[in-house]
Amino acid sequence: MSEEINLKFEAKIREICEKVLQKAAPDHVEREKTMVFSVRLVDALKNELLRDGLEADVQIEGSIAKDTWLAGEKDIDIFILLSPKKYGRDIFLKVLETAKRVSGGNYLESYAEHPYLEAYIDGFTVNFVPCFKVSNAKDAKSSVDRTPFHTSYVKSKLNDEIKGEIRLLKAFMHGIGVYGAEIKVGGFSGYLCELLTIYYSSFINVLKAASKWRVGEVIDIEGYYESPEEARKIFRDEPLVVVDPVDRGRNVASAVRTDRLSEFIMASRLFLKNPDIKFFYPEEPEAYPVEEVLQIIRSRGSALIFIKTRPIKAVPDVLWGQLFRSQRAIMKALKQSSFEVIRSDIWSDEKIGNIFLFELPTRFLPNIEKHIGPPIEKMIECERFLRKHLSSGEVLSGPRVEDNRLVVERRRRYVDAVTLLKERLKDGGRSLGVASLVSEAFLDSLEILVNDEIRDLYSIEKGFASFLTRYLIGRPRWLYLKCA
Amino acid sequence: MSEEINLKFEAKIREICEKVLQKAAPDHVEREKTMVFSVRLVDALKNELLRDGLEADVQIEGSIAKDTWLAGEKDIDIFILLSPKKYGRDIFLKVLETAKRVSGGNYLESYAEHPYLEAYIDGFTVNFVPCFKVSNAKDAKSSVDRTPFHTSYVKSKLNDEIKGEIRLLKAFMHGIGVYGAEIKVGGFSGYLCELLTIYYSSFINVLKAASKWRVGEVIDIEGYYESPEEARKIFRDEPLVVVDPVDRGRNVASAVRTDRLSEFIMASRLFLKNPDIKFFYPEEPEAYPVEEVLQIIRSRGSALIFIKTRPIKAVPDVLWGQLFRSQRAIMKALKQSSFEVIRSDIWSDEKIGNIFLFELPTRFLPNIEKHIGPPIEKMIECERFLRKHLSSGEVLSGPRVEDNRLVVERRRRYVDAVTLLKERLKDGGRSLGVASLVSEAFLDSLEILVNDEIRDLYSIEKGFASFLTRYLIGRPRWLYLKCA
Numbered sequence: 026m027s028e029e030i031n032l033k034f035e036a037k038i039r040e041i042c043e044k045v046l047q048k049a050a051p052d053h054v055e056r057e058k059t060m061v062f063s064v065r066l067v068d069a070l071k072n073e074l075l076r077d078g079l080e081a082d083v084q085i086e087g088s089i090a091k092d093t094w095l096a097g098e099k100d101i102d103i104f105i106l107l108s109p110k111k112y113g114r115d116i117f118l119k120v121l122e123t124a125k126r127v128s129g130g131n132y133l134e135s136y137a138e139h140p141y142l143e144a145y146i147d148g149f150t151v152n153f154v155p156c157f158k159v160s161n162a163k164d165a166k167s168s169v170d171r172t173p174f175h176t177s178y179v180k181s182k183l184n185d186e187i188k189g190e191i192r193l194l195k196a197f198m199h200g201i202g203v204y205g206a207e208i209k210v211g212g213f214s215g216y217l218c219e220l221l222t223i224y225y226s227s228f229i230n231v232l233k234a235a236s237k238w239r240v241g242e243v244i245d246i247e248g249y250y251e252s253p254e255e256a257r258k259i260f261r262d263e264p265l266v267v268v269d270p271v272d273r274g275r276n277v278a279s280a281v282r283t284d285r286l287s288e289f290i291m292a293s294r295l296f297l298k299n300p301d302i303k304f305f306y307p308e309e310p311e312a313y314p315v316e317e318v319l320q321i322i323r324s325r326g327s328a329l330i331f332i333k334t335r336p337i338k339a340v341p342d343v344l345w346g347q348l349f350r351s352q353r354a355i356m357k358a359l360k361q362s363s364f365e366v367i368r369s370d371i372w373s374d375e376k377i378g379n380i381f382l383f384e385l386p387t388r389f390l391p392n393i394e395k396h397i398g399p400p401i402e403k404m405i406e407c408e409r410f411l412r413k414h415l416s417s418g419e420v421l422s423g424p425r426v427e428d429n430r431l432v433v434e435r436r437r438r439y440v441d442a443v444t445l446l447k448e449r450l451k452d453g454g455r456s457l458g459v460a461s462l463v464s465e466a467f468l469d470s471l472e473i474l475v476n477d478e479i480r481d482l483y484s485i486e487k488g489f490a491s492f493l494t495r496y497l498i499g500r501p502r503w504l505y506l507k508c509a
Numbered sequence: 510m511s512e513e514i515n516l517k518f519e520a521k522i523r524e525i526c527e528k529v530l531q532k533a534a535p536d537h538v539e540r541e542k543t544m545v546f547s548v549r550l551v552d553a554l555k556n557e558l559l560r561d562g563l564e565a566d567v568q569i570e571g572s573i574a575k576d577t578w579l580a581g582e583k584d585i586d587i588f589i590l591l592s593p594k595k596y597g598r599d600i601f602l603k604v605l606e607t608a609k610r611v612s613g614g615n616y617l618e619s620y621a622e623h624p625y626l627e628a629y630i631d632g633f634t635v636n637f638v639p640c641f642k643v644s645n646a647k648d649a650k651s652s653v654d655r656t657p658f659h660t661s662y663v664k665s666k667l668n669d670e671i672k673g674e675i676r677l678l679k680a681f682m683h684g685i686g687v688y689g690a691e692i693k694v695g696g697f698s699g700y701l702c703e704l705l706t707i708y709y710s711s712f713i714n715v716l717k718a719a720s721k722w723r724v725g726e727v728i729d730i731e732g733y734y735e736s737p738e739e740a741r742k743i744f745r746d747e748p749l750v751v752v753d754p755v756d757r758g759r760n761v762a763s764a765v766r767t768d769r770l771s772e773f774i775m776a777s778r779l780f781l782k783n784p785d786i787k788f789f790y791p792e793e794p795e796a797y798p799v800e801e802v803l804q805i806i807r808s809r810g811s812a813l814i815f816i817k818t819r820p821i822k823a824v825p826d827v828l829w830g831q832l833f834r835s836q837r838a839i840m841k842a843l844k845q846s847s848f849e850v851i852r853s854d855i856w857s858d859e860k861i862g863n864i865f866l867f868e869l870p871t872r873f874l875p876n877i878e879k880h881i882g883p884p885i886e887k888m889i890e891c892e893r894f895l896r897k898h899l900s901s902g903e904v905l906s907g908p909r910v911e912d913n914r915l916v917v918e919r920r921r922r923y924v925d926a927v928t929l930l931k932e933r934l935k936d937g938g939r940s941l942g943v944a945s946l947v948s949e950a951f952l953d954s955l956e957i958l959v960n961d962e963i964r965d966l967y968s969i970e971k972g973f974a975s976f977l978t979r980y981l982i983g984r985p986r987w988l989y990l991k992c993a
Contacts, residue, residue: 239886240913287885287910294888325905326876367879367918386875392810395851401771402723404778415988421809422983426771429724434851434983440810499906499918504899
């Protein structure tokens with residue numbers, strides 16, 4: 026198959042790649058501005074650290090350090106390397122206090138596995154990351170200690186041509202929505218894109234390989250394992266395994282979720298069969314006019330339930346980790362009460378707040394519910410079941426025997442999914458497993474809207490309107506194309 | 510447990526059994542009448558067979574022959590034994606023609622595994638059954654050839670006391686609704702009741718044993734197998750195995766369905782804990798007044814769908830075999846279109862017709878339906894799926910990737926269960942698997958009623974009203990008692 030594609034589309038693909046590269050590689054102005062800004066920031070931080078009597082190396086890491094960033098990407102990673110002999114982990118918070126002074130005051134902090142500061146300065150997003158300076162990647166105490174080794178490894182493999190190929194892959198992944206290891210995306214990190222391009226030697230070869238991947242694929246760049254099976258024993262249940270060249274015990278692709286992997290595989294296949302620049306720069310569908318969206322919702326016949334709460338201040342990974350966890354908890358509560366969920370999505374906006382969307386086949390279930398009891402072999406349980414249900418006012422039919430089990434039909438506890446949600450989220454939903462920050466937000470602010478009750482919000486909030494439009498279309502943007 | 514019961518309830522149980530036996534054993538008048546009637550019928554048939562030049566033995570079999578019938582049971586089995594050396598199977602139909610002449614014209618015939626005539630004479634139900642006379646039960650070509658051996662075996666074990674015990678067990682099983690091997694019941698045949706009583710030596714000992722039975726129980730009266738496991742290898746998946754003492758390859762309990770077995774086990778336990786004559790003679794609940802029944806239906810919130818058709822003329826085993834088969838076929842069609850069925854039942858009446866009842870949580874499903882496509886590994890199938898759904902007007906959302914599969918949300922084919930049933934049964938439902946006689950009836954006469962549309966029929970038909978009342982209560986009559 027791949028050979029045939031080569032013959033047919035080689036010229037077309039080359040043409041597309043050239044166009045993309047013109048947009049994806051930062052121009053002289055951006056390059057200059059980014060470097061000047063980064064170096065200044067590093068110097069400023071160094072000075073402040075000195076002033077505070079802290080002994081540390083300050084280094085730029087990430088795609089800026091490697092000159093592989095995508096034009097317009099404004100993420101700068103500044104690492105503060107500290108000696109583990111000299112300092113304990115408590116030094117990290119002190120270092121971050123110093124970083125706050127150079128950040129100009131607009132920042133969020135996180136104290137998860139590794140503490141860091143995410144600051145918003147002059148249109149850049151700057152991550153200040155304290156870590157320990159170790160002499161070998163295997164001595165890393167946390168994933169961030171390993172980052173400088175990643176940078177060196179990649180740098181040792183780079184030349185101008187391969188940088189272009191990396192940018193093509195990043196732009197493609199960005200276009201199809203699978204770029205980024207952050208929790209919100211669950212996709213491919215910059216480092217992973219770099220490794221894949223280096224391993225397969227070109228953008229197009231990555232796509233050719235990916236189009237034949239399966240879930241559970243193993244890529245062992247440095248050949249640390251005898252076979253993929255051996256590697257899979259270590260990295261069980263991971264959708265994609267790319268063994269870290271600087272540490273054979275780490276999977277560089279551990280953040281990649283199955284959905285994103287599958288999307289990348291599908292998009293690779295479709296691009297090779299039907300190359301189009303729209304994979305890189307897809308068109309955003311226009312939001313439906315409000316009357317049309319209400320008509321579409323009506324015609325589905327389902328129940329779109331929106332749970333809205335106030336904004337939550339946290340770095341994106343913490344926020345999205347909590348949003349996803351809360352979404353799963355609410356989904357579980359719905360399912361436990363027999364409400365099926367067709368699909369669910371989350372919209373989060375710094376100003377408007379967070380909205381969980383659950384689409385149910387039906388908001389209301391019948392009053393009657395079948396309840397299956399113990400098998401008749403279990404004498405004690407059967408006696409208890411009969412005692413309970415023979416006198417219960419909740420029983421509508423039975424008890425009786427069905428096959429080898431006792432059963433009853435009884436009154437359902439929650440007939441209305443909205444009542445269920447209101448009641449179970451009243452206290453913030455902690456007992457259901459709603460995450461802490463979301464639960465606190467629910468206590469302050471909780472609104473549940475169903476179907477056309479979303480009209481006002483949809484009319485006012487452009488961002489939400491486009492979210493809901495995308496949800497209803499329910500098709501990745503690269504599938505807007507006529508493919509196959 | 511059983512010892513304790515003995516002490517506590519022995520006297521009470523003995524008292525109940527005495528009362529039951531007074532009702533369950535036929536009195537002198539019934540005995541006389543039955544014997545005279547049977548003997549006359551046998552003589553008349555013998556004469557007619559002679560006249561037709563047919564050489565045959567005519568014998569009474571079943572509970573009349575063994576003097577173990579329950580007072581009021583008016584079933585007489587007349588067997589016509591023919592020499593397999595002299596005749597082929599075609600003789601059976603000829604013999605039945607002769608039997609028709611002595612039956613007075615009111616009969617139904619069956620040509621299933623073994624042909625027979627079921628005639629209704631002077632309030633008796635008489636089965637005329639032609640069979641081959643073989644010298645050993647193992648030479649039987651059909652189950653009816655084995656019957657005379659059953660009669661001899663049981664007779665060889667009988668005395669007046671054990672006859673009483675057998676009648677107690679039959680009366681108990683009759684009271685709790687598990688007596689009879691006919692397809693409608695799927696319970697315990699008379700022969701099986703006799704064997705169990707002989708094996709355990711008394712009615713109460715059968716109950717004590719049964720209260721500890723499990724589904725899959727093996728009873729090997731003559732000890733033909735080394736162990737229950739060995740026997741189970743031969744009789745796989747049968748809920749109850751009672752090895753036939755006259756043929757180790759046959760299971761006497763093969764007609765017993767799991768429901769009936771479980772009911773017998775449960776009722777045995779409850780009777781021993783709380784002996785009551787109502788197990789033998791349960792009270793029939795009074796049918797709800799029509800307004801009350803409509804109120805009860807409304808309060809369930811479910812959809813009771815009644816499919817009504819004209820009466821079907823066939824012997825009960827053929828009729829009920831076809832009704833059950835058709836019920837399963839319709840249930841399957843509903844489930845395939847995602848309509849869940851909480852419970853289903855059948856009412857059959859010679860004059861009014863047959864009614865299938867399906868209770869669904871909901872008559873209507875939403876327009877939208879999630880449709881799960883191939884996993885992304887399957888390249889060809891994925892291409893086909895995309896081609897089909899990217900241009901389909903039936904798709905409401907998608908296609909998109911979920912986990913490792915392509916999915917769409919599409920327009921549901923059947924939103925209304927009644928529309929589905931009307932459309933699929935229009936042609937009699939043969940393609941769904943509706944059985945032939947039922948399918949023919951559907952072609953002539955098919956009415957589908959939902960919930961309160963049943964009002965008129967319920968008001969007019971007492972038998973149906975009591976069926977629906979029992980359905981809604983959904984509790985076996987022996988559980989009306991306060992137990993446990």
